[in-house]
Amino acid sequence: MLVADDDLAVRQSTVRILKTLGYVVSEARDGEEVMAKLLDSEVDAVVLDVKMPRRDGISVIEGLDPSPPPPVVLLVSAYDIERQTRARLGTRVHRVLRKPVPPPILIEAVEEAVDLARAARAEVKTRS
């Protein structure tokens, strides 16, 4: 799992909950860090904040390489996401969550995302 948010308190509190539930979680402070961590390690799902310095969440999604199954994205935002942007991102975003996200909803979304990512990876392996 990867949790990307420029707000330290939000990032650390989210990571704490997910680690307690048994997930292996890393952190990123901005979009550039997200891209670097995705290159370095295998990540099933990303909890991705939209508004971040250097590179925002939307730009990160648009820069994801689609050929290996990319991580399942849970987009989190304190602001409304424009309808056109949401349509453009399409299935590259599994769910859009509005801050503050109630932890039970986040946990449910993360479980779904991880299941989806593992299923996609298994399918790729079967094909190859």
Added chain:
Amino acid sequence: MIEVEDSRSGGSHREQSPKSQSLLVLRHSAAARGRTLGVLFFAGGMFALVVVAVPHGDTMDELPVLILALAACVTGGALWFVGPQFSARVLHFTLAFGTAEITLAAYFSHGSGPSVAFAFFYTWVGLYASLFFTPRQAQLHLLVCAAAFASVLVANSESGGPADWVLAMGTTTIVILVVGAIMAELFEAQASLVKKERLSALGELATVVGHELRNPLAAAINDLYFHRMQLAEQVDPVAFSAVTRAEAQINRAAQLSEDLTSYMGEREPQLTEICLDDLIGEVLEVVPPPKGIDVVLESSVPVMADPALLLQVLTNLVTNGYQAMTEGGTLKVASIAEGGGTTIWVEDSGLGFDANVADRIFDPFFTTKDEGTGLGLAIVHRLVERHLGTVTAENAPSGGARVKIWLPGKRTPR
């Protein structure tokens, strides 16, 4: 079945809301002003006829005064009876236009040379200057202008007799009345603009604060949830209950922040044709149905609305529906073309509205729930109103609550 129509959207069979009461006061005020001005015009005209035109006998010499007096009588009489039907703006415009004509006639009948130009200059400079003063300063300024104007008219006349004085004072009175009315209108408009700007600034501030609060609230919510998870394992009921309470309160604060941001938002709707199926899909993504509740989209027609604002409206109605069905049930959403627009309704299978509170459910901060902010349906009302639509609530035959919104269709440009 209880039919509850919201008075702010045109209902008629319940007490008037404060808003409609204030509109009524405004109308009465405009009517009273129209009637008063009518009486003054009529009285002034009659005075000029009785005191000046009739006793002098020489009709040709006093012809301008006679014409003006008759014009004042007719205008006054008309305003007396018809004036209350007009809006304040129409009334002031009519008076200003009529008086400008009468004043010009007076100038050219009884004045000549540089003093006419001086009278024009003094009067109109005074009128414009008065607009930039406070009401009290403006009234004093107008009185000085009026006195100067009347003196110029009399000094400019050939005889300086009673006819000239009546004409001068009559014209001056009319000018003062009309300018006073126009100034009142302008001050009213200015006050309204200032209020609108303040509300807009307040809305912007609420939006910024609301957004900025989301991160600290998110962190606090996460940490409290984490602590509750930890305490549950340590079997410490007192601490567990304290954290649970704190968590409930912080969630309440988050909801209030969210609702205030939505309620104070001032954005004008950007209308586009929306497919209700797609929008309901987005709503269910934001607020997935709890276990035991099914959401059924019964029928769907396109609707003209701002997607983000209608999403907010439907999210609030769907959330309300969930909260009304604590034992589970079915939430029906449907839309039909009706009355040149689209009617959308959201119906739950809960217990319905209590008849005693049904007429207040759209009021801000009114709630029957322990945890509610009381802004959910107020936001619905406000956003629908911004679309020039209407919203009503009733108990469905099945017993559950049904909220209906009507949104106008495509508007043809004039």
